Each structure stands twice: as structure tokens, then as C-alpha cells.
Amino acid sequence: MNIVQLNTWDIDGGAARAAYRLHKGLLLEGHQDTLICLAKSSEDDAVLEIAAEPIDHQPNSLSSDLIQRYGINEGRTPLSNTLFSFPYPGWDVSGLPIVQSADVINLHWVARFQSLVTLKKLFDLGKPVVWTLHDMWAFSGGCHYSAGCSNYETDCGNCPQLVPDLYGLATAALQDKLEFFAEANLTIVTPSRWLADCARRSRLFRDLRIEVIPNSLETDVFFPVEKAIAKQKLDIAPETVTLLFGAFTTEEHRKGFAHLLKATQQCLANPEFRDLAENQRLQLLCFGDPDSSLESLPIPVQAYGKVASDDMLRVLYAAADVFVLPSLEDNLPNTMLEAMSCGTPVLAFNVGGIPDVVVPGKTGWLVPEKDIDQLAEALLQIALHPETARSMGADCRHLMEDQFSLLVQATRYLALYQDLLGHEFQQPSAPDLLSAADLAFASAETSLGFHSRPVLDAIARPILETQLQQTTAELMAANTQIQQQQAQIQQQQAHFQQELQQQQEKLYETQLYLNQIQSYAKTLEVQTLQLRSQSEQLQSQLSERQSRIDQLRADKKKLGDRLQKAKLKISNLQQQVEAMQSSKFWKLRTAWVSLKNRLRLNS
Template sequence: MRVLHIGLNDYLGCGGTGIATYRLHHAMRQAGADSKILSRGRSTEDPTTAKMPRWRVAELPLEILAAKVGLRDFARISTFKIKQHPFYEAADVVTFHGIHSGTLSYLSLPSLTADKPGVWVMHDMWAFTGHCAASYECTRWQTGCGDCPHLDINPRVARDTTRLHWKLKDWTYRRSNLTVVAPSTWMAEQARKSMLGRFPVHHIPHGVDTAVYQPLDPAHCRSALGLPPDKKVLMFAAVNLRLSHSDGRGVPKGADLLLKALIGLPAALKSEMVLLTIGNGGEEMAQMVGIPVLNLGYVVSDHLKAIAYSAADVFVSPTRAESFGLVLLESMACGTPMVSFRVGGVPDLVRPGVTGYLAEPENADDLRAGIVQLLEDDRLRTRLGEQGRALAEAEFTLRQQAHRYLGLYRGLLEGCTLDAVSTNAAAPHRADL
């Protein structure tokens, strides 16, 4: 099986999308597939990855002009050279990951999927909206976009070209050979409601290396990080920890909501806890939160992240929009219970009374209640942590993810159409492939 993954980056540089792509690629190779990555940026020396071909002289002025008029995703005309790349020529199947923000001209999809099946992994909503990766409360993507209320939501556009983009995407998909994969039941439901509903939509959750992300001795982990052994440790991780953002809906990962929740914590609990953070720009929160903060900065090492999760008593994710929640899966695999909001794909991982506490969206008081409940109940934390670890091993290993994708690819290459998965809301945790 020869598989090509196409996306923004091979590992780093695009948050969870790059990490999830590289992990899947590596797991496929371990499963015996000849997997390769072709990306706009390259952050590793891995010989199974390569940068996309570029027409730099022609594209630079075109990209500048396109950005000014809100047509950024048309500018990467060198996309059409991908068919001449050895990675593409050798591939049986092409899988697309996070191709927006000038990575790929989506107008090339009919050409790229004409001779071999294409699989599009829904790391966000961009594939079926007029421009945004997360639509929040807006549902205009179901009817054609236009008159966009949030032009500054990433990826931003300078002018309201959302209806044009929506129509062109619809036109493009009518001429493409695609199968859609969603990492969460929620994302699968959104895809089926969208213009992508014309294609088979499958649910294959992301996986995690449970040999790396596993429960480690908390005392040893705290000692390694310099954390006090007698404090309760609350952990928060995101690429961007800043409390303000130019995004039209505030901070996507909810650092501002977490701050509100933490400021209102009981004084007694504050006095016996520490906040452990991973990500960029955590200095502002450290100054305002009113409790000791240890910020590890942006962490690349999976082993160091596993140490951090294992050192924590509770992991909190105050996210406003989430297609899946990779940090939640990592926490769960390390046996650390979670508190998060009932948004997007989060409920697949944070299951009330099983792996953590689900708060109502945007409700900092409810988020605080979950934090207090878990930090003050040692037995509950232990039970939720053990159940989370068991669930990660049962449903979310990288080996399972790789074999589910390879099974899908085999069906496509044999000319079979696998049945689209059930969207039974009562059992969102079930693996569908």
C-alpha cells in the first residue's frame, strides 16, 4: 500500500494537524504501508517527507495580490505540479490534511484525484465553509455563506469573498473523487450536513502512542519538573496561551475563560494548587491568575509531555471550538482526568463520570465547578484516570487508527464503497472503522 499525505507541515508548524498527520504517517509505516508526506513546510529530516514543488517567482506577487482581495487559496498555482512529484506518481491513494492558508489551491483537487482516490481528513471545518476553520454559532455554510459575520476568524480574508469560495468549492467537489474522514462523531455530522455530504463520510478517530503516553510515577514526574510534591496540579496546554487574540470570537482555546474560572476558585483551594502550562505566551496568565504557575513553553518532546500529564492531577481544556481534541487524548492516555466544554468533538473523549467533567460552552462558572469537583475528590480522580487510560488503550491507539485507514484505502482501491458510519448520538465513543 503506497500512501501520500498532503498538508501544511510534516510535523510542527500547524498545531495538532501536523502532529496528527505525522503520527498517522509513522503508524502506517509501522503497519507495513509505504507512507510518505508532501507538505508546504518541512520541520524534520525524515526522508519519507518532502516539500511541495514551488513556482516562487510567479507565485509571490500572485499571493500578495490574492491576499488583498480575499482569494488567498487560489494563489498556490504550483499545486498543479504535484502530479509530477515522485511521491505522487508512486502513490496508490492521496490523503489531504489541512490544505488551507495558502497550502494548496483547492481547484487542483479534480486533477489530483482523477487517477487515484483522494481521502480528505477533516481536521477543521474549512473544507465546507466560505473561509473559516471554525464557524462557531454561524450555520451559513449549510446554505452558501456570504455576508460573513466573522471575516477575521482564521484563516482570515480581507474581503467577504465567502460566497464565491463556497460556490467554487462546491463546483470543485462535483468534479473530484473524494472520500471524507472525520476524527469525531460531531465532525462527521457536520460534514454530512455540508456540501461534502455527497461523498462517503467515515469516522476514524485520531490515535495516540500508548507506549509513550502512559501513566508515569507522579512523584518522579513532579520532581523532574520542579513541582512541589504536596500541591494539587492543574494543567492547561495549547499552542497559544495568550488571553487575547485577533480572532473575531476571542481566544479559540479559551485561555480567557480559564482565567475567569481560576480567579473565582475558593481561596483555600488556590493556596494548595499550582497551574502547569504548555504553550506559547503564558506569561500574561501567570501574572494574573493569582496562583503559582509553571510554564514549560512550547514542548515538542512527546516524552516530556507525558511527564507533564502524569505530574498533573487534572487537565483542563477550556476550548471554544474543537474538531477532536488531541491534548485531551494525550491526557487520557496518561491517566489524567479532564475538564472541558461540551463543544465539537470533545464529548467523544471527555465523558461525564467516565473520563472527566463536561461544562456548558462559554460557562466559566461551570468550568470552575468541574475543576473544584475533581481537585477535591481524590477517589473520583483516581477512578476517572484509570477509566480514561483503559479507554485510550481500547479505542484510540495509533495501531488501530492506522489499520482503520488502511482498511478504508483497500476498499477504495478494490472499487468498494464502505458503508458510511452510524451517527448514533447515544454512543459517540464507538469506533466506526
């Protein structure tokens, strides 16, 4: 069998993962299955990313963007912040050879990829079309989850998610769907009984065939790991009680994070619970984009961000004693199935498709919607008696293997396709590879339905006129500002000119002073040379005088030596004289001289 599936993305997001798992299951069954998407992230050769024609500057594309931005995104009420999508524009894939040759077309989450016009072209091919719903957008006036509103059962009038819905945007979108889908050979599949009940009550699908076929998952990828080993991989002590939760973003109201936060705060009033937290024997684990308010809790929190690896996800699920799913509206969450496949029970509100899988006392706990007291009580019992949660692991795993494997889901879909085609399956041959012709160009389709055109005019024209007025006013203000700036620039130029003149005069004076300094410097240079010459002459004279002094010092030393010798000689002579004076001869001589002197004197 040749099956074509359409989803906006191939593996990014919960709906994409669910669609891709069906794609894998059909391939495992030996059938040719091609998943066509607007944006591809996988490396799967059987996934076809369309060569999309740029939609900018196409007729109505700007107006559609304006409706989405101003009529929807900026006009949301506090009731919900979940997606609300205008069903235009889209890309026409009805002419692709792979679509033309398909036996069955299976739509999934196609918002922002397929418009009502392009869907009509697919319906007009006359082939059986199965639409697997992953939220409520297919049968609503634009909301992906109704937040408790039931207006999709009638006309989607007075949409409570848009304030104010002056132009009847949601009503117009639903009316267009009623007209475009009127003759479609369309069968609806929902993964949960809750969404099937919503579809059966909807004005759009109430007369169609609606089947419930749950989503699947890779039970060979998400399998139990011994909790002590899983915790060890995350550096968590084996006896620590671990509570896991996760969401793409906790800021989305319907994910119920605020309720989980309040319930956890209530638990902290219990001394035993608080003691577990303070002594690191209780931890919160989370993946996705956690709210910063988690930091206010006196409980250890391990945040793992966006986890792209299935192996890491498996460890997180297996390490948790319980997976907490506080969603207020949900279909059949992939995270719930993945946790249970890893042997971890689920604590959740009794909403949406969650009761299809969570059986109280067997595979988890269910508490009344938005009942924070009972959610807190369940958390408290799990934290204080974790053995109860751990005893449910085997039942969780058995349920996933028995009812939610890829092949189980694929078999159910194949039986539906066979019934729609009205004949038995032929033995499937090996799937054909995509050819160059299959990679055809997909043209942008911006046409609108009859009921949406006046909405577009009503919303887009005033917005464009307002934007034009704002732009004109901004241009006039900008022009006034430019004129003021030009006047300021002229004043500044005059001021700068005056300063420049003053600076030039100062520069001239400075130049004169510099010339004087240079002249004086030259004079100093000449005097320096003269002084240097005189200094050299004085140095020469000083050297000569130093030489003379050295010579005189040498002569003085010689004279000193001679004087010393003379003194020594005189001393010797004195000693000789003294010796002679003391001799008998000297005494006789002295007597003789004395006698002689007397004789002369007498004479």
C-alpha cells in the same frame, strides 16, 4: 499499498502531528506511505518536502496576498480570530512520480499549500482521494472554525467573521469549491462525530461518503508515570493539587482561556480553595504561550513555554491531577488524547469532538458550553477532592490503548482504502525509498476559480489603486520634504560657510598669537640656558666657598683645640703660682721684695 498523504507541514501544529501519526501507523503496518509537505521539520526519510517554485512575481500572486491581507486579515470581526484562509495560490504536485504511482491520495490540512486549482489537478488523476478534515476549512468559504455560524450549509453569504464582506469573498470561495470538487472521487474522514455532522450538513460535502476515524497517538511515548515521581521531577510536592492546561496560543478566542481565567477567579472566593493556593498546595501548570493575565491570579503558576520534547510533555501530563481543556470549538484535540494516555482525566466544555472521548465520571468531566459557573464548580471539586481525579487514570489509559493507538487508526484507514479500491490488499512489500525522480520540482499555481476572479478584481484593484494613490501622495510629500530639506541644507551651508570664515579668521589670529608665543618661548629658552649657565657657575662658586668654609671650620676647630690647651696650661701655671705663693720661699721672697722696695723708697 502505495499511499501519498499531503499536509502543509509534517510535524508543526496539531493537524500536522495527527497526519504524521497516521503516516507512522501505515508504515508500521508495512505499507509504503509518503507524506508530502510544503515545509519539513522532521528527519523522516519518508517525508517529502517539495522543491517549491518561488511564488513571488507569479500572475495573481500579489493580488492573492492583497486579498488575504486586506480582504481577510485586516477585516476580521470580534467574533473570531482563528485562521481564515483564501484558497489560492498553491503548488502543483500532481506531476510528481510518487503521486502518479500512488494507489490512494490522502489530504489533510492543506491550506496555504494546495489551492482549489491544484486540488482539481489531483482529483483529475482519477485516483481515490480521502480528505481527513482537521477543521472546517475544506467545506467553508475560508473560515477554519465557523464560530457558531451555519452559513456553510448554504452559500457562506454575509460572513460574520468578515466586516464587511462587500465582495462576497466567502461565497465566491465556496462556489469555486462546488465547481472544482464536482466530479472528484472524494471521500471525507473526520476524527470526530461533531465534525462529521458539520460536513454532512455542509453544502459542499453533504452528498459525499463521510466516515469517522479518530486520530491516534503513540501510546508507547505517552504513558502513565506515577504522579508523585512526575511531580518530583518538576519540583512539586506530591500532595500538591496540579491543574494543567495548554495551547499554542491562549489569545485565540475559541481556546476559551478567558473562561478558564474567570472560573479560576470564582474559585478563589472559596476559603478552602484560596487556602490551598496561598499555602502552595495548589498549582497551575501550563505549556504553550500563556496569557500575561495569569500573573494577576494569586495562585502559583508554572509556565513551561513551548515544549518540543515528548518526554517532557509526558511528565507534565502525568504530574497533572487534571487536564483542563476550555475550548469553545475543537475537533479532537491531540492534547486531550495525550493527557488521557498518560493517565490524566480531562475537564472540558461539552463541545466539538471532546464528548467522543471524555465520559463524565469515568474519564473526566463535561460542563455546558461557556458555563463559567459550572466550570468553576468542577474545578473546585477537583481541587478539594483530587482523589476522584486520580481514580480515573486507569480508565483513561485503557481507552487510549484500546481505541487510539497508531495501529488501530492505521487498520481503520487501510480498511477504508481497500474498500475504495475495490479489491483485497496484496501482502505489502518493504516500502521503497524515495528516488531522485520523486524529488521533482513543484510548480507554483496562481490561477483562480471563476467565482474568485471578480472578487480578486473587486478587492485587489481598489487596494492597488489606493496603494498607488497613497504611494503617489507619499512620493509627493517626500518630494516636498526633500525640497524643504534641500532649502534647509542650503541655509545651513550658508550659515556653515559664514561660521567657517569666522573660524578661519579666528584661526589666523590664533596662528599669529601662537607665533608670538613660540618666539617668546625661544627667548625664554635662551634665557633659561643663560640662567642655567649662571646657576652652574654659582653652584661652582658655592662649592668652592663651601670648601673654604669647611676649611675654616677645620682651622677654627684646631684653634679651639689649641686655645683649650693654652687655657689648660694657664690654669696649670696659675695653680703653680698659687702653690708658690703659699710656700715659705715665696713668702720670704715677698718679704725681701717688700723690704727692698722700702729701702729704695727711703733712699
